[in-house]
Each structure stands twice: as structure tokens, then as C-alpha cells.
Amino acid sequence: xxxxxxxxxxxxxxxxxxxxxxxxxxxxxxxxxxxxxxxxxxxxxxxxxxxxxxxxxxxxxxxxxxxxxxxxxxxxxxxxxxxxxxxxxxxxxxxxxxxxxxxxxxxxxxxxxxxxxxxxxxxxxxxxxxxxxxxxxxxxxxxxxxxxxxxxxxxxxxxxxxxxxxxxxxxxxxxxxxxxxxxxxxxxxxxxxxxxxxxxxxxxxxxxxxxxxxxxxxxxxxxxxxxxxxxxxxxxxxxxxxxxxxxxxxxxxxxxxxxxxxxxxxxxxxxxxxxxxxxxxxxxxxxxxxxxxxxxxxxxxxxxxxxxxxxxxxxxxxxxxxxxxxxxxxxxxxxxxxx
Ligand code: ACO
Numbered sequence: 629x630x631x632x633x634x635x636x637x638x639x640x641x642x643x644x645x646x647x648x649x650x651x652x653x654x655x656x657x658x659x660x661x662x663x664x665x666x667x668x669x670x671x672x673x674x675x676x677x678x679x680x681x682x683x684x685x686x687x688x689x690x691x692x693x694x695x696x697x698x699x700x701x702x703x704x705x706x707x708x709x710x711x712x713x714x715x716x717x718x719x720x721x722x723x724x725x726x727x728x729x730x731x732x733x734x735x736x737x738x739x740x741x742x743x744x745x746x747x748x749x750x751x752x753x754x755x756x757x758x759x760x761x762x763x764x765x766x767x768x769x770x771x772x773x774x775x776x777x778x779x780x781x782x783x784x785x786x787x788x789x790x791x792x793x794x795x796x797x798x799x800x801x802x803x804x805x806x807x808x809x810x811x812x813x814x815x816x817x818x819x820x821x822x823x824x825x826x827x828x829x830x831x832x833x834x835x836x837x838x839x840x841x842x843x844x845x846x847x848x849x850x851x852x853x854x855x856x857x858x859x860x861x862x863x864x865x866x867x868x869x870x871x872x873x874x875x876x877x878x879x880x881x882x883x884x885x886x887x888x889x890x891x892x893x894x895x896x897x898x899x900x901x902x903x904x905x906x907x908x909x910x911x912x913x914x915x916x917x918x919x920x921x922x923x924x925x926x927x928x929x930x931x932x933x934x935x936x937x938x939x940x941x942x943x944x945x946x947x948x949x950x951x952x953x954x955x956x957x958x959x960x961x962x963x964x965x966x967x
Contacts, residue, residue, distance in 0.1 A: 636805030637759040638964060640702075640766075642931035643695025644795040645688045646918060647677045653788070660784045667788050668916075672894020676791025676919035678776035685718050688794035689772040690730045692927070696768065696796040697731075704731040707798075708764035710738035711755055713747030713771040713923040715824075715952070716778060727770065736768070744822070745890045745951025746812070747771055747923035748795070749959060755799045756807045765801045770794060773922035778824055780850035789893070790851075791919035795927025806964050808944075809876040811869060812957030818861065821854045822952040858951075862896045866948045867903040869958040873946070877960060881906050884960075885943035886933070890950055891915040891925035900948075912938070922951070934963075941965045 652675040653664035668674055679685070689712065697704060710733060712724035717740060719726070724738035743750045748771030755767040772794035779787040826848050830841040866889065874880055881904045889897050889911075897911050912933045921928060926949060933939050943963040950956035 634760045636802045637756045638802035640798040640800040641696045641700030642797045643692040644928040644931040645691035662784045673919045674916040692794040692796040700798045704733040707733045707736040709767045711751040713741045713751040716774045746949035746955040748926045749949035749957045767799045770796045771923035793921035793924040795924045808960045809873040810959035818954045821857045825849045863899045873958045886945045888912045888947045
């Protein structure tokens with residue numbers, strides 16, 4: 629039997645989109661018992677943007693995707709697959725097909741991945757498998773979330789953290805391979821630390837002697853989080869996970885040019901960097917502007933850092949996502965700009 633030839637994955641281009649409505653900490657202080665000083669010292673967040681009434685998650689995802697297509701000099705018809713990482717789909721059956729239609733990506737298969745703030749990293753790893761095994765050539769990976777619609781805006785312990793946004797990347801088959809190593813993890817026993825639970829209600833069916841319970845008025849509750857436990861989880865598991873990825877390729881933290889973590893809290897970013905002996909100057913952070921945009925945070929930061937000229941050819945980037953599930957995953961990539 630001929631051994632399977634593995635192909636390389638190349639991050640061809642990126643794009644991002646942020647909604648127009650900006651809510652800064654001072655504005656939050658007028659509707660909640662909070663302050664700019666409390667929020668910025670504990671989290672690093674100064675402002676966040678949220679969806680307007682006439683916008684949807686698909687609009688944001690479409691803008692981010694079109695930017696990635698333009699930068700990659702591709703047409704929507706060139707896409708073979710779309711992976712849409714989101715936990716805030718506007719349809720319980722998934723949003724990827726709506727994005728496929730909005731882009732006119734008629735040749736592309738499309739599906740959603742729900743893995744909260746780890747969603748983009750997990751989707752990139754899935755896309756990498758399809759490229760390595762020669763199934764697809766061009767894959768669009770989108771991370772988008774609109775948690776503003778799922779938080780309780782009277783709960784100062786959660787709503788101050790989150791913002792809406794979308795980020796996209798195109799992974800392309802290539803001779804060189806940008807994804808050097810990766811690993812993902814799940815600990816379902818801690819799922820209750822961060823969740824948006826479905827509430828089931830039933831009405832008794834009197835016509836059938838109460839034998840049948842008919843679902844009635846079901847709904848999703850607001851986002852609930854044990855901030856302290858999520859914090860402890862992130863600062864212990866993320867350095868360990870990045871360490872494992874480095875070990876797989878015989879690298880160490882000195883080889884890392886940029887540390888790109890899910891933008892959850894500036895303190896988490898700095899503690900993880902500290903534990904890995906990575907100088908804080910190597911942290912890519914835009915949390916002060918957007919807050920925690922869940923699955924969108926990593927691709928937005930990647931897009932902005934590349935556009936700003938921070939990320940250069942051959943830079944080594946350690947990327948890690950972490951969050952609800954609890955899930956966490958890391959990858960080491962070597963940034964590669966085609967001549
Ligand atoms: N403004 C003012 N006071 C506040 C606020 C606020 N917005 N929120 C909480 N407080 C108060 C609390 O009521 C408490 O008061 P008390 O001492 O009188 O009881 C006090 O501040 C301290 O509250 P803690 O919850 O202990 O604050 P902590 O230092 O833990 O910071 C925070 C909270 C910022 C949420 C932190 O725990 C954290 O960042 N955790 C990680 C969260 C995270 O990253 N989540 C996203 C994961 S990604 C995903 O999957 C979606």
C-alpha cells in the first residue's frame with residue numbers, strides 16, 4: 629500500500645470585523661454599579677463593541693471573510709470548505725450554511741464548530757487535517773461570536789467582559805507547512821464553571837391523563853461563570869498545553885516570537901507569559917479595545933497584528949484558546965509570507 633503523503637498547510641490570509649456600537653467602561657458605569665478603574669485594573673478592558681439591531685453574526689462573519697478572500701487574492705468560488713466556529717449561532721442548526729450563501733461560496737461544504745473560546749484553534753486544527761490528507765485546497769475558518777446577546781446586562785460580574793466580533797483565516801495547501809504542532813483538551817467535569825444552560829419546561833397533557841410531558845416555553849439562560857475558577861484553570865492549563873506543543877517539535881519558549889492567547893483578561897495573558905518565561909512585550913493583545921470576543925478573539929488579534937506589521941516572515945507564534953467546556957488547545961505556527 630502506498631503511504632499517505634502529507635501536505636503542508638499555509639495561512640494564506642486573515643480578516644476581521646467589529647460592530648459599530650462601542651460601549652466603554654464609563655458608559656457601563658452609568659448603568660451598573662461598576663467603574664472604569666475596577667474593570668481596567670482587573671481585566672485590561674477599556675471598551676467593547678456590540679451588534680446593532682440591524683446587524684447579525686452573519687454580517688460580521690461575511691465582512692471578515694471577504695477581507696480574508698481579498699487579501700488572499702481568492703474568489704469565494706475557490707473555497708472548498710467553510711468551518712464556522714461560534715457558540716452564538718443565530719440558528720440552532722448552525723450558521724455556516726448562511727455564511728456560505730452570503731459569500732456565494734457555492735463549491736464549499738460548510739459546518740459549525742461549537743467550542744466557545746477554543747473554537748477557532750480547534751477549527752484551524754480540523755482544517756489542517758483536511759489539507760494534510762489532500763482532501764481540500766482552500767479552507768475558510770471563521771471565529772465569530774456575539775455574546776452581548778447572551779449575557780445578563782444587569783450582572784456586573786460577567787457583562788463587562790464580553791464584546792462581539794468576527795475573525796477569519798484562509799488555510800491553503802502548500803509545500804511548506806506553517807502548523808508545526810498542536811494539541812487539544814477537554815474537561816467536561818468542570819463544564820458548570822462557564823455555561824449558557826438550556827432550561828427545559830413541560831406542561832402536563834391533560835387529554836392523555838398526564839401521561840405525556842409536552843415541552844413548553846423552553847429557553848436558554850444567561851451566561852453564568854465562576855470567574856475565579858476559570859481564571860485558575862486558564863493560568864494552569866494554558867502554559868502546560870503550550871509547553872507540550874513546544875516539546876513535540878523540540879523548541880522552547882525562547883523560540884517564540886509572539887504569544888497569541890484567547891483575549892479573556894490581560895492578567896491571564898501576562899500570568900501565562902510569566903509562567904512560560906516569555907517577556908510581556910511578546911504578548912499580542914488588543915483586549916482593551918474589544919473585550920473578550922470568544923471564538924473571534926484570536927483571529928481578530930492575528931489579523932490586526934499582521935496588518936500592523938508586527939508579525940513577519942518566519943516568526944514563531946504560540947497560539948492558545950481556552951474557555952467553556954472546559955476546553956483548551958494550543959498550536960505553534962511558523963508565519964510564512966509567500967513571495
Ligand atoms: N465592578 C465592580 N465590582 C465588581 C465587578 C464589577 N464589574 N464585578 C465584581 N465585582 C466585585 C464583586 O462583587 C466582589 O465584591 P465583594 O468583595 O464585595 O464580594 C469583588 O468585586 C471581587 O470580585 P471577584 O469575583 O473576586 O473578582 P476577581 O478578582 O476574581 O475578578 C474576573 C473577576 C475579572 C471575572 C476574574 O475572575 C477573571 O477574569 N476570571 C476569568 C474570566 C474569563 O477569562 N472568562 C472567560 C473565559 S472564555 C469563554 O469561554 C467565554
